[in-house]
Amino acid sequence: MSRKVYSELNPPQRLLLGAGPTNIDPRVLKALSLPIVEHLDPYFMEVMDETVELLRYAFKTNNRMTLPISGSGSAGMESALCNVIESGDEIIVCINGFFGERISEIVQRCGGKSIEVRAPWGRIIERDFVEEALANSNAKAVAIVHAETSTGILQPLKEISNVTHEYDALLIVDAVTSLGGCELFVDEWGIDICYSASQKCLSCPPGLAPITASERAMNVIRNRRTKVQSWYLDLSTIEKYWLESNRVYHHTAPILLVYALREGLRLLYEEGIENRWMRHKRNIQALIRGLEERGLEIFTDKAHICPAVVAVNVPNWVKDEDIRRRLREEYNIAISGGLGELKGKIWRIGLMGVNSNEKNVTLILNALKNSLKIKTAENNKNLQHHTNRKIY
């Protein structure tokens, strides 16, 4: 019996214009292939220190507790929640998309009581509803998503932060899709815990979840009655490895991913974060104009568009997956479909990090135009039906 042969990897060259991961900056890719050292090597400790400094720059924070969790953005989410929550704690969870739902699920698994404040997917959470929930509960924290990757809505945070602190609760913010691409001021906005992911606007490979926590949050965490249920995600022990000079071993950090993250953050630092934010805003606006000129409708409330990802309605005369397959197979471009209740109904087009540029705006607009045209030509009955609709 002959043995199966496993061939060399040969992945296609795709332009990743979906909801993340994004393409990796060539400089980050180069950093990934540098010689590995041990997780307690003096050289790696310098790398760790500089990564932390650069993360503070990216988060616009002076928080001592700032480091990358060794896992995906969802590990960052779970870490933020499980460090704060003890059995029976009430947490207000703002839900206007897929990742708000995930927060609520994790709150419950941490033994917390999730008090849900809901808005329709694609709309922001209104401050007054958060206040109402705060007034009617004994909430320890409010958890909210800054840039809902599932809908492309960008949540204003300052007013919600103010009211959260009036009620002496902590503000936990999901910045998975916003960090490094969308205006975010952790200290100025009074965010207590903020987590993100490496594979979105930082143009790094997936596998790290930057997180930062205020002293106020750390005081709550340090004064817990019980241990954090997750050993792996326990910030008070991870900080002994990442932030204290005597470096108490916790777990083996994904060393090459840390090299990559440092390089991704160095790119951000060199460009200047404000310039980066403007670039993302400029390109997403050009994309939206182009989509609308071609007769496509933006799904999300246009007053609160996230500069990193935009959601458009799938026209009712095409099939979501047909178009995405065509984009992938004919143009080597990946865009994302909808998650959860929006499956089949929207496309999510991302311009994140290195991918946020004018060339990519043109590429995706042309590819979409051609794909939609061909598609409608194929279904000529539908085409007849839609001739009075401007498609491109």
Place this chain on the structure above:
Amino acid sequence: MSRKVYSELNPPQRLLLGAGPTNIDPRVLKALSLPIVEHLDPYFMEVMDETVELLRYAFKTNNRMTLPISGSGSAGMESALCNVIESGDEIIVCINGFFGERISEIVQRCGGKSIEVRAPWGRIIERDFVEEALANSNAKAVAIVHAETSTGILQPLKEISNVTHEYDALLIVDAVTSLGGCELFVDEWGIDICYSASQKCLSCPPGLAPITASERAMNVIRNRRTKVQSWYLDLSTIEKYWLESNRVYHHTAPILLVYALREGLRLLYEEGIENRWMRHKRNIQALIRGLEERGLEIFTDKAHICPAVVAVNVPNWVKDEDIRRRLREEYNIAISGGLGELKGKIWRIGLMGVNSNEKNVTLILNALKNSLKIKTAENNKNLQHHTNRKIY
């Protein structure tokens, strides 16, 4: 005020002969720099399927539930435990080193009761003590470390597996340091859950924790009364992404690390796992002979030496850190010190994956010989004192 400049990364070229991570095979490094695709890309799904097949080969198992957890080996440990344990469950934890202690800590954080069976560090756990613990408890599982990275002891598992199953408990095995370097038969030995890490004998970067679980274990997990406390590490939902054909999105896998793991496993498969085991055994034996010829004492019970890492006593006339610094600075070789109660008392020398070869045996023996000689010459009072001791 001038802005701090962050320089390009320029890590030293180290030979990693410690307790892990090990150096990365050049083919694995190449795989890491291949084009990234999305976590739901059809190409990535093929990569996932083949990675799972190759992991089954490495674990010597037919378990359907076989996949890499997106985190370090400790995330694998936590996943193995938190999926099985519900509040109040009794778990027998075998402790003869640092990682046994960690298991006990995590069991308690999962709400379990840890029933500890202890042996001195560097000695194996005896079957009879496990039986005694089983007879005197209502244990749901026995957790034990196969290759204790902290001491280099290799634990025989077959008899402990038999008695564990006589008492209808599950056997959970930590194979972080053994997978791919030391004989390990998950199915034949009746291991119910086995987890490992990518950065040891698989010569991959750190950041993934391969795990496999038997149907017996999965039945226990599927029939839990309560949800697994960790959302991120919940095997029943991760499997929907990794193992089911309709691929329900769970979290964004660290795609490049999966490329790397597949390549590391492909190297294992090409060499043949039995050949790989023999190579590790042969080289560790040559290393031990050389160490003993130079007057160094093996810390670990020599009847149960792990073929991937060996612990030697730090001679009492030198300082642990001086020698390790000298090896690092003069030879660019990293070896590990002791963990926990063995800090300053032992060195751990690893020959893992690509690093298990004759050349490295010679290199570390010569480097150690020179470092110890110079060191003793410096401390000439001590040298006088030890002239009748054969050092090299």
